[in-house]
Amino acid sequence: MRDDNTRNTIIFFVAAALLLLVYQIFVIEPQTKRAMEERARQAPAAAVSTAAPNAPQMSQVVTREAAVAATARVPIDTPALKGSLSLRGARLDDLYLVQYRQTLDKNSPPVELLRPDGTQYAMFAELGWVGANVVGMPGPNTLWTLASGSKLAPGQPVTLTYANGQGLTFTRVISVDDKYMFTVADTVANTSGMPVTLRPYGSVQRQGVPPSLGKNGVIHEGGAGWLEGKRRPLKYAKWQKDGSSPTYTSTGGWVGITDHYWLTALIPDQKSQIDGQFRLTKAPTANILDAKFDGQVRTIAAGRQITETTRIFAGAKQRPVLEAYQDNLGIAHLDEALDWGMFWFLTRPIFGLLSWLYGYVGNFGLAILALTVIVRLVFFPLANKQYESMTKMKKVQPAMEELRAKYKDDPQKQQQELLALYQREKVNPLAGCLPIFLQIPVFFALFKVLQLEIDMRHAPFVGYIKDLSAPDPTTVFNLFGLIPWDPGTLPLMGSLFAYGSPPGFLHIGVLPILYGFTTWLTTSMSPPAPDPVQQRIFQFMPLLFTFIMAQFAIGLLVYYTWSNCLTVLQQYVIMRRFKVDNPIDQIIRKVTGKPKPEGVG
Incomplete structure (x- = not known):
């Protein structure tokens, strides 16, 4: 059965990659070409x-x-x-x-x-x-x-x-x-x-x-x-x-x-x-x-x-x-010309806060960082409960695996023993769900705000980031500009690597990679899914999201990467407090050669 699951997972990912490739070649590339011709x-x-005065001409x-x-x-x-x-x-x-x-x-x-x-x-x-x-x-x-x-x-x-x-x-x-x-x-x-x-x-x-118009889905x-x-x-x-x-x-x-x-x-x-x-x-x-x-x-x-x-x-x-x-x-209602979206009751105040922060700090990138901190502080109590619940679940994960293996042929007994384990360890598997659901509207509102705000258009941040409203201009395939070569000039496949709006699907810059890495860290700090196939899918998700988010404005990546960093910090502190092993300490031990401390599960 496990071999079948593995085979099906591989087939799924290969099929998904082929679909993305076909979409890029036959949809994105023609759209980009038409947009470039129109701009030229x-x-x-x-x-x-x-025609008559009141008729279209x-x-x-x-x-x-x-x-x-x-x-x-x-x-x-x-x-x-x-x-x-x-x-x-x-x-x-x-x-x-x-x-x-x-x-x-x-x-x-x-x-x-x-x-x-x-x-x-x-x-x-x-x-x-x-x-x-x-x-x-x-x-x-x-x-x-x-x-x-x-x-x-x-x-x-x-x-x-x-x-x-x-x-x-x-x-x-x-x-x-x-x-x-x-x-x-x-x-x-x-x-x-x-x-x-x-x-x-x-x-x-x-x-x-x-x-070039009418393609914005947000x-x-x-x-x-x-x-x-x-x-x-x-x-x-x-x-x-x-x-x-x-x-x-x-x-x-x-x-x-x-x-x-x-x-x-x-x-x-x-x-x-x-x-x-x-x-x-x-x-x-x-x-x-x-x-x-x-x-x-x-x-x-x-x-x-x-x-x-x-x-x-x-x-x-x-x-x-x-x-x-x-x-x-x-x-x-002239301000309804701005597309506030279905979560307008959140989008409006967040938009106003971001505008105020921009006026105060004078740099839109810094305003995004400050907004991220404020949002994280507002949700700190809820997030703390969520991460504590996830950490406790991760701590009892070995015991749960033992019970699943011991009672694999008796699902009813397995469920009883798992419930008893939850009661002994004071773990609620659903405790981390409510905070996530409460944060979803804010997530969508922030996503809307960062694309709605005109001050982000052509706004520089630091270093190579000259326009927060455009995708990351760098690409890993020329070592982020160190090699004087444009992979977008490749015959046939060049559109996959080309920088544009949107960029080619394989155009991956500095910030998308940082986003993917921090997303992997947050995922690794969460308890793994019980099903092996689900585990593989969740392990693949950070990589998939790296390619997806690389298509969006770099200002969005600034927000989500910085938010991931704050999430990792909060999760790391909680996991250390509960003496649960985490990927950061694992990386440090591999680099330094130090053994795992006693008492850390």
């Missing part, structure tokens, strides 16, 4: 479209530079944003986040948020009006007139105008603050001699999803909004598969499109009723994803005018900034 392309922007693909140069524009210049506003359609469609770079290179261009219609993966925001049987409504091709202002900047609004020749004059005043909020006041004056009925709308449109990317009093997330994959969402009738709220760290959202008057929706239009070249709202129908009497004010958030999802807008402008 500065694919570009827009041509003319002829599709057009011929041109370069970004050509699209920007094709229309008259108003420059946008703030401490956080650079770009331009198109006078054709009065669209916000050319925007960069100047405080964030695409890569760590000091000459790297800033992060691109919006790009004009017609470019590959175009994304833009537009506002407008629709009216049944109203001739001459401004649309995507309408060329507005710049009436005042030469540059859109904080304290320097611009005014655009358009007269439709049918007695309607449209005036659009656009202002921007020093962060990421645009305010658009749209006025319609009616001199036609008869009442007209119009309805305002807003749209954030993305023409195709870049291959942080939401796709449609986002707060409508009908609820958070309304819609992942890119589901959006493209299931099509348009239901229409949400909401008072206030907001709707938009979000990526890992960035958000473009439309924010109507918070006292007005709107109909919000995530719409999908399939097209031959790219699916068009449209996060939109339609406002209330407005009737403008002859000789009167109305004004509709809408805000557009276009920028980084910085929690203090989102909360300031939420509080100062009365925007409902």
Whole structure:
């Protein structure tokens, strides 16, 4: 039977390794290749479209530079944003986040948020009006007139105008603050001699999803909004598969499109009723994803005018900034643009604590270490009970093995003797389970926080760690850079070793190895499983987790490796107190040649 178990275990691990290899070659490698091609392309922007104003647009693909140069524009210049506003359609469609770079290179261009219609993966925001049987409504091709202002900047609004020749004059005043909020006041004056009925709308449109987006299984990317009093997330994959969402009738709220760290959202008057929706239009070249709202129908009497004010958030999802807008402008739940997850009641305070620690120590890596210590201190009493229970179980393990061998043919008697042993030694096999279950929500909340926090992006720590949000750049296969050779250049198998996002499955750096070693130590300090096959599986788990965790941001590995070190220290002290042999002392004895002390079990 034991030989069969051994054979089955080997078959399982070989099959698992082959599956991982196939997944890497046929799934991860093509995804990485597409993402690299997309980043290498500065694919570009827009041509003319002829659809209705409130319908998604599709057009011929041109370069970004050509699209920007094709229309008259108003420059946008703030401490956080650079770009331009198109006078054709009065669209916000050319925007960069100047405080964030695409890569760590000091000459790297800033992060691109919006790009004009017609470019590959175009994304833009537009506002407008629709009216049944109203001739001459401004649309995507309408060329507005710049009436005042030469540059859109904080304290320097611009005014655009358009007269439709049918007695309607449209005036659009656009202002921007020093962060990421645009305010658009749209006025319609009616001199036609008869009442007209119009309805305002807003749209954030993305023409195709870049291959680098929508792959994050932890942080939401796709449609986002707060409508009908609820958070309304819609992942890119589901959006493209299931099509348009239901229409949400909401008072206030907001709707938009979000990526890992960035958000473009439309924010109507918070006292007005709107109909919000995530719409999908399939097209031959790219699916068009449209996060939109339609406002209330407005009737403008002859000789009167109305004004509709809408805000557009276009920028980084910085929690203090989102909360300031939420509080100062009365925007409902704007901080829900951050994906707090199902354990939001833990994620929010932990996020706040980590941000405070970062502000205090000035280094995000040190903030992670400090957070780890605080979390370990909070759970110290529970962990102590857990480790004491595990240590007692490890201490009686030899006696348990003797009883199992002695009564292997009488399971009932074996169970009775084991229970008697537990009572004599005051051991409860289940005592270590409750603390573990209580810590699981915190584990997931921490995992979420460390990927949610934008301050970890491109944040250096110590030595070779230049970006805590990226995987470990070193690899054991060139002795961590000591050998001038890149294993990612290997023919056929290079993708398995290559560094990227995610890296190849066999790309194992310094910190993943330290994580694996400390995980092995914590596992070795626990009582072994009674079944030999389970024992082999548990012995293999640290190695498996080493490869799995190597795919994640190195900031996560900093947390979990440091947490493992604190766990090992706590377990070591308890095992020494109960005189139970442990792997650290075993390693020391092998190195020094000293015998095991008397009385240590």
